[in-house]
Amino acid sequence: MPTHAWMTDDHRAFADTVKRFLSEEFQPNRDTWKEAGMIPKDFWRKAGDLGILGATVPEEHGGLGLSYGFDVVTFLEQGRIGDSGWGFSVHNIATHYIAAYGTEQQRARWLPKLASGEMVAAIAMTEPGTGSDLQAVKTTAIADGNEYCLNGSKTFITNGASADLIVTVAKTDPKSRSKGVSLMVVETGGLEGFSVGRKLDKMGMRRNDTAELSFDNVRIPRTHLLGDEEGQGFYQLMKQLPWERLILGYGALGASECALAVTLDYVRERRAFGQRIMDFQNTRFRLAECATKVEILAAFLDACLAELERGTLRAEKAAMAKWWGSQAQCEIVDECLQLHGGYGYMNEYLIAELYADARVQKIYGGTNEIMKELIARGLDKD
Numbered sequence: 001m002p003t004h005a006w007m008t009d010d011h012r013a014f015a016d017t018v019k020r021f022l023s024e025e026f027q028p029n030r031d032t033w034k035e036a037g038m039i040p041k042d043f044w045r046k047a048g049d050l051g052i053l054g055a056t057v058p059e060e061h062g063g064l065g066l067s068y069g070f071d072v073v074t075f076l077e078q079g080r081i082g083d084s085g086w087g088f089s090v091h092n093i094a095t096h097y098i099a100a101y102g103t104e105q106q107r108a109r110w111l112p113k114l115a116s117g118e119m120v121a122a123i124a125m126t127e128p129g130t131g132s133d134l135q136a137v138k139t140t141a142i143a144d145g146n147e148y149c150l151n152g153s154k155t156f157i158t159n160g161a162s163a164d165l166i167v168t169v170a171k172t173d174p175k176s177r178s179k180g181v182s183l184m185v186v187e188t189g190g191l192e193g194f195s196v197g198r199k200l201d202k203m204g205m206r207r208n209d210t211a212e213l214s215f216d217n218v219r220i221p222r223t224h225l226l227g228d229e230e231g232q233g234f235y236q237l238m239k240q241l242p243w244e245r246l247i248l249g250y251g252a253l254g255a256s257e258c259a260l261a262v263t264l265d266y267v268r269e270r271r272a273f274g275q276r277i278m279d280f281q282n283t284r285f286r287l288a289e290c291a292t293k294v295e296i297l298a299a300f301l302d303a304c305l306a307e308l309e310r311g312t313l314r315a316e317k318a319a320m321a322k323w324w325g326s327q328a329q330c331e332i333v334d335e336c337l338q339l340h341g342g343y344g345y346m347n348e349y350l351i352a353e354l355y356a357d358a359r360v361q362k363i364y365g366g367t368n369e370i371m372k373e374l375i376a377r378g379l380d381k382d
């Protein structure tokens with residue numbers, strides 16, 4: 001498995017904490033929570049108590065004030081246990097938005113609660129009528145006195161049913177495209193006009209409460225516009241994309257490592273034609289290819305992470321990490337499932353869950369077609 005040269009003893013100690021936490025608090029409940037389609041709030045609070053949610057949140061706002069690599073450790077460990085249902089990634093992205101663009105009052109109001117797990121966060125961009133074309137969102141946030149009035153609907157929202165805070169993409173100027181977009185921070189508790197619709201029935205990520213949301217004349221204070229200027233939303237979203245895409249890449253890496261590990265266990269045990277499945281040359285070559293892809297992915301992601309830390313990671317390169325990582329993950333998981341034979345298709349085997357979970361990685365966070373479009377745009381510049 002990849003070694004990640006950037007990891008220090010501190011990262012390894014943090015990884016041990018995350019591993020122990022997942023093994024004690026998540027693993028015994030994984031089937032129950034899959035059935036429930038939801039991760040309980042208590043689990044978030046425990047993650048908060050251990051500093052997992054607030055690793056990169058500044059210390060003055062209740063976090064540990066550490067660098068991106070510590071969040072990466074958590075994404076890797078979550079992937080390695082074969083889960084993508086705990087919506088830590090979107091919680092983390094929302095937290096980064098507030099840390100990066102919030103006013104001092106906004107940071108003081110929300111970051112401590114996001115770091116402790118008192119608040120679970122979601123990000124609501126996608127609407128029934130638009131996903132990839134984000135500038136075409138129809139949800140509006142119209143200023144009215146000291147408040148904004150929100151109207152519209154969102155769909156496919158990770159943590160949608162459990163979120164206490166939703167960073168919502170809305171048009172403060174519905175006549176404009178990108179310049180009309182703002183990010184509104186919606187606190188959901190007791191909020192009139194806000195409702196959670198269907199919890200969506202997905203092929204994978206079954207522990208997550210992916211949901212539809214509706215805003216019907218929802219009134220929020222003017223001070224809940226993220227930052228202090230309208231029309232900055234698109235720019236704010238674009239600036240955070242390299243981090244978001246890297247997260248998806250590291251999720252792909254963790255899940256691929258998990259697929260490889262469970263498959264190695266399986267093919268060493270299972271026998272056919274008087275020998276271990278592992279002893280067939282086809283198996284050995286397939287697994288060698290998968291292990292190579294895992295190493296290449298890790299090396300590329302680590303190079304991107306180093307650039308991100310230096311502030312030089314280009315959007316195009318982050319898009320490469322997202323599309324190639326998710327593509328490699330789907331290929332690896334498919335090969336690994338094949339080596340399980342019929343058992344790979346049975347839900348009681350982890351590889352079946354990994355297979356169902358992997359597919360969406362090519363769709364969300366910007367589809368892989370959009371990633372390639374972004375990369376191509378960069379190539380086509382003078």
Ligand SMILES: Cc1cc2nc3c(=O)[nH]c(=O)nc-3n(C[C@H](O)[C@H](O)[C@H](O)COP(=O)(O)OP(=O)(O)OC[C@H]3O[C@@H](n4cnc5c(N)ncnc54)[C@H](O)[C@@H]3O)c2cc1C
Pocket residue numbers: 090122123124125126129130131132133155156157158159202205210360363364365366367368369370373
């Ligand atoms: C499980 C899950 C969780 C999600 N979580 C969230 C969340 O937390 N928050 C959130 O806001 N959204 C979330 N999403 C939504 C996700 O980001 C969108 O589904 C995705 O961006 C694609 O949008 P769409 O579904 O509207 O597809 P469309 O935009 O309608 O695209 C349909 C197809 O057309 C292709 N296409 C579109 N435009 C182009 C183009 N210019 N060039 C080439 N091909 C193109 C796409 O690549 C795709 O193959 C989630 C989705 C899922 C399935």
